[in-house]
Amino acid sequence: MKILRLTFLTVVLLAATALSATAQTKVASVDLKKIFNSYWKTKQADAALASRTRELQKELKDMADNFDKAQSDYKQLLDQANDPAISPEERDKRKLAAADKAGEITSNKTALEQFQRQAEAQVSDQTQRMRSNLLTEIQKAVSDKAKAGGYTMVVNSSLTEEFVYVNPDTDITDAVLTQLNAGAPIDLNKPGGGFNVSTNLP
Secondary structure: OHHHHHHHHHOOOOOHHHOOOOOOOOEEEEOHHHHHHHOHHHHHHHHHHHHHHHHHHHHHHHHHHHHHHHHHHHHHHHHHHOOOOOOHHHHHHHHHHHHHHHHHHHHHHHHHHHHHHHHHHHHHHHHHHHHHHHHHHHHHHHHHHHHHOOOOEEEEOOOHHHOOOOOHHHEOHHHHHHHHHHHOOOOOOOOOOOOOOOOOOO
């Protein structure tokens, strides 16, 4: 909720500048968390993030499997290098091969750790950019509804600890959601419609 608190508590006077100083104060409320979670673009973005995360996890698993195989091969080469049943020349070959495999293991481990760090940073950055862009769109939609309804102020009712009482008659959450979801490529109200990906707000 940190992003929501910073954005909506600092930009709560959505329509005040458009009205005269003597105009009567008219306050509306909006559940920003509900709008964010129910916006079709949020669901679409989360589905894309989940898909990308699965791709990165698969790449990471393939690298981890190769690392495990290299370790297994290294152990086998060491065992063969100490096997008295084979010739000294062959044991020496196995020792050299084991040394090469040890270098490969070190290289694989470094690449694996680097890839994991880069993957985590990539997903984190993509998530932050997605949420920032969506909140900008939502803010504009709320602002448009507030101006159209003649409201001078809109409070975020999802921050329940900030307000003792919010009149449900002044809630414009559903109106904003209807406006935002009007362009959805699917019918979100149909059974099975939408994206089955959960959204976790910061």
